[in-house]
Every structure is written in C-alpha cells, then in structure tokens.
Amino acid sequence: MKNLAIIFSVLCFQFWNAQNVYLIKVEKTNDNQDKFLYRKDDTLSETIYLGEVEVQGFTKDDAGIFSLVYKKAKEIGANAFALKPFENVDGTAQPFNPANYKIALYYTPKEKWVGKDGMLYVFASSEKAQKISVNQKDYTLQPRTFIKVKIVPGEIYTVSTKKLLGSTIKVQPKDNKDNMYFQISSLKVKSDTSGNGGLNLKSGDVHGLEKSYAEFLSLIYKDDTPLK
Structure with missing residues (x-):
C-alpha cells in the first residue's frame, strides 16, 4: 500500500x-x-x-x-x-x-520586417532571484523577469553574475539595428540543437539566447527594467 x-x-x-x-x-x-x-x-x-x-x-x-x-x-x-x-x-x-x-x-x-533601435535584454531564470551587473550597474532579477539596456554601437557591454565563481560575458555591438539577448541561470540549460530556436554562447551561468526564443520569453516574462 x-x-x-x-x-x-x-x-x-x-x-x-x-x-x-x-x-x-x-x-x-x-x-x-x-x-x-x-x-x-x-x-x-x-x-x-x-x-x-x-x-x-x-x-x-x-x-x-x-x-x-x-x-x-x-x-x-x-x-x-x-x-x-x-x-x-x-x-x-x-x-x-x-x-x-x-x-x-x-x-x-x-x-x-524592419530593424529596431537595439536593446540588450537580460532574462532571469524561471526559478529564483539573482543578482547581476551590467557595465558595473547592479540589478536583482526576480524569477521570470527581464531588464533592457539601450545599446550604443561600439560600446563594450559586460554582463556578470555577482558571485565568487560567477561568469562574465563581454560584447561589443557594431550597430543598434537589432537586439542582444542573454539569460542568467544557475542551472544546466539544455541547448536546442534543431536550429529553430535555442541557446548558445554559453559561458557558465550566462547564456546568449537565439532571437526567436528570447522574444518568446519577452512575451511571458515581466519587464522589470528600472524607471529612469
């Protein structure tokens, strides 16, 4: 029984x-x-x-x-x-x-389809709050939220998880005609190998996201970008 x-x-x-x-x-x-x-x-x-x-x-x-x-x-x-x-x-x-x-x-x-003024998106994981920094500015991402940062062509953007053994990714966009997407995760993320939408640019717990999947997340996650 x-x-x-x-x-x-x-x-x-x-x-x-x-x-x-x-x-x-x-x-x-x-x-x-x-x-x-x-x-x-x-x-x-x-x-x-x-x-x-x-x-x-x-x-x-x-x-x-x-x-x-x-x-x-x-x-x-x-x-x-x-x-x-x-x-x-x-x-x-x-x-x-x-x-x-x-x-x-x-x-x-x-x-x-037309280009857009570029934004850098950083998505939280679906499970827990996480502290990050973007160009040395600190944020706390609540689960299932994201923030956006305006892209300036030629500027270097550093996305980092604020941990002792955390990860850091640096990118330098050449223009602002499209967006850039990253997700912070403390879990292992399974990549989609179909080529139709998934994850890439993996560096520890910072992951670059394919555009289709990232735009889906922007639909079902909450925009928590701080007001200026």
Whole structure:
C-alpha cells in the first residue's frame, strides 16, 4: 500500500506540473519556409492572422514550451506571434497567467520586417532571484523577469553574475539595428540543437539566447527594467 501511495503521489505531481500546447484555432494557413518565429511588430500593417495556440499548465521548462509553440506555428506557416489575453466579462484583459495563456499566430512577409533601435535584454531564470551587473550597474532579477539596456554601437557591454565563481560575458555591438539577448541561470540549460530556436554562447551561468526564443520569453516574462 505504501508503494502504491508513492506511485499515486508521483503521478499526481506529474499531472499537475504537466503543460500542453494546443492549436485551438486555424483561420487560414500559409506556405512558407521561414525558420524564424518572432514577436509581432504592431507597427506593421501587412500582417496576416492565421490562428491561435493555447498553453495549459505551468512548467519551468520554458525552452520546451517554446519548442512546442514553434512546431504548432510552423504547421500553419506562421512566422510571428503575439499574446492574446483572456478577457473579463466586461471585455477588459485579464492579467497574464503563466499556467494558462493564448498566443495568436501571424504571417508577415520577410521584406516587411524592419530593424529596431537595439536593446540588450537580460532574462532571469524561471526559478529564483539573482543578482547581476551590467557595465558595473547592479540589478536583482526576480524569477521570470527581464531588464533592457539601450545599446550604443561600439560600446563594450559586460554582463556578470555577482558571485565568487560567477561568469562574465563581454560584447561589443557594431550597430543598434537589432537586439542582444542573454539569460542568467544557475542551472544546466539544455541547448536546442534543431536550429529553430535555442541557446548558445554559453559561458557558465550566462547564456546568449537565439532571437526567436528570447522574444518568446519577452512575451511571458515581466519587464522589470528600472524607471529612469
């Protein structure tokens, strides 16, 4: 009986911690070979709505969830996404719930994507608060948050974990036409080897993020950039 109780507890734990991604609506499909999946640019008018996915259940494996969202998006030819908040009865948007949310999927012609003023993003891990510094300015990142720092071309940016045996990464952007993305983690991060979105530039507990995955994190994590 004791063994049965343990097995039942494990199964219940797995059930309540399981997260699934469902393609809940398909308005139309698009035939394209785009490998990227970026956050939708609200300034672009030539964007085609394709459908929606719904994420159900909470997990700390954000890379795994992104992989599932990516696969569903590519099934209908999407290359862009945006959060679609659930609504209250009065039509107002409900607060974001990491255990249940919807993502709208779109297609935007590649030639319509435009560069942005560059920002350096630093994401926390999904599990615990961490102290970091960016160019000797200290921050405390709460779990599932991120900060942004404006990029100045030619300037050296040093991202460091403030630990005795911590890690440091230095980068020097040549221009500010795109963003740079890093994540701080005290855990081992499993890289995505598919080439469709994952992790690279690993240096201890500072990891460079591929753009598609980073923009997904910017959707489901809270922007905690200090106000100036």
